[in-house]
Amino acid sequence: MTEHLTVVKHPLVQHKLTLMREKDTSTASFRRLLREISLLLAYEITREMELTSKWIETPLQEMKAPxxxxxxxxxxSILRAGNGLLDGILELIPAARVGFIGLYRDPETLKPVQYYCKVPAELEDRLVIVVDPMLATGNSSVAAIDLLKEKGAKNIRFLCLLAAPEGVARMKEAHPDVPVVTAALDERLNDHGYIVPGLGDAGDRMFGTK
Known part of the structure; x- marks a missing residue:
C-alpha cells in the first residue's frame, strides 16, 4: 500500500457506518455492525498481501495455484475498543496471530499510558495490522506503533473505523511508512478529544458501559 490514508467508500461500509453512528442503535446491533464492517475493512487492508504459488491437485488435474x-x-488490538474489530477480521483470516497493547488516555493530558503489552513473536517477518476503532488525537496509535517497531515490526498497517484530520496528521508525522485504512475521515476533534460528528465512545457503545 502506497497511500498514507485510504477511505473505504464501499456502499456496504458506508451504510453500516451510518447505522453505527445513530445514537439509538443498541449495544447488540453496534457490536454486530462493527464485526461486519471490520471484515469489509480487512478485505481492503489485506488487498496487497504478497503471494507465492504451490502445486496442488484439484479433482481434475494438478495446477500451480496462488x-x-x-x-x-x-x-x-489496542485495548479495549480494538477488540471489537478483531472478530470480523479473524473470520476472514482465522490463522492470524493476535497481540494486545493496553493503553488508556490520561483525561488531563490526553496522552497515552501503557499498562499491558503481549504480541506475537518474529514481528519483523510478519505483516502487522494494528486495530482501533477511532483515530482521534493519534497519540495512542503512535505510541502503539512505536512499541511494535521497538519489537522489530517493519511492515505495519493501521485499521480504524473513524479518523479525525488531527489523528491522520499526527500518524503521518510520526509514522509516514504506516498506511491508514478507515471507513470515514470526519470533521475534527472537540475540546475533549472526541471525533465530531463521530459516534461517541466506541468502547462504551460496544460493551454497554459508561
Whole structure:
C-alpha cells in the first residue's frame, strides 16, 4: 500500500457506518455492525498481501495455484475498543496471530499510558495490522506503533473505523511508512478529544458501559 490514508467508500461500509453512528442503535446491533464492517475493512487492508504459488491437485488435474507467502500475519488490538474489530477480521483470516497493547488516555493530558503489552513473536517477518476503532488525537496509535517497531515490526498497517484530520496528521508525522485504512475521515476533534460528528465512545457503545 502506497497511500498514507485510504477511505473505504464501499456502499456496504458506508451504510453500516451510518447505522453505527445513530445514537439509538443498541449495544447488540453496534457490536454486530462493527464485526461486519471490520471484515469489509480487512478485505481492503489485506488487498496487497504478497503471494507465492504451490502445486496442488484439484479433482481434475494438478495446477500451480496462488497462496499467501511468509509467516502468518499479526493482528494487534489496542485495548479495549480494538477488540471489537478483531472478530470480523479473524473470520476472514482465522490463522492470524493476535497481540494486545493496553493503553488508556490520561483525561488531563490526553496522552497515552501503557499498562499491558503481549504480541506475537518474529514481528519483523510478519505483516502487522494494528486495530482501533477511532483515530482521534493519534497519540495512542503512535505510541502503539512505536512499541511494535521497538519489537522489530517493519511492515505495519493501521485499521480504524473513524479518523479525525488531527489523528491522520499526527500518524503521518510520526509514522509516514504506516498506511491508514478507515471507513470515514470526519470533521475534527472537540475540546475533549472526541471525533465530531463521530459516534461517541466506541468502547462504551460496544460493551454497554459508561
Amino acid at each position: 497462496i499467501l507467502e511468509g509467516k502468518k500475519l499479526a493482528l494487534v
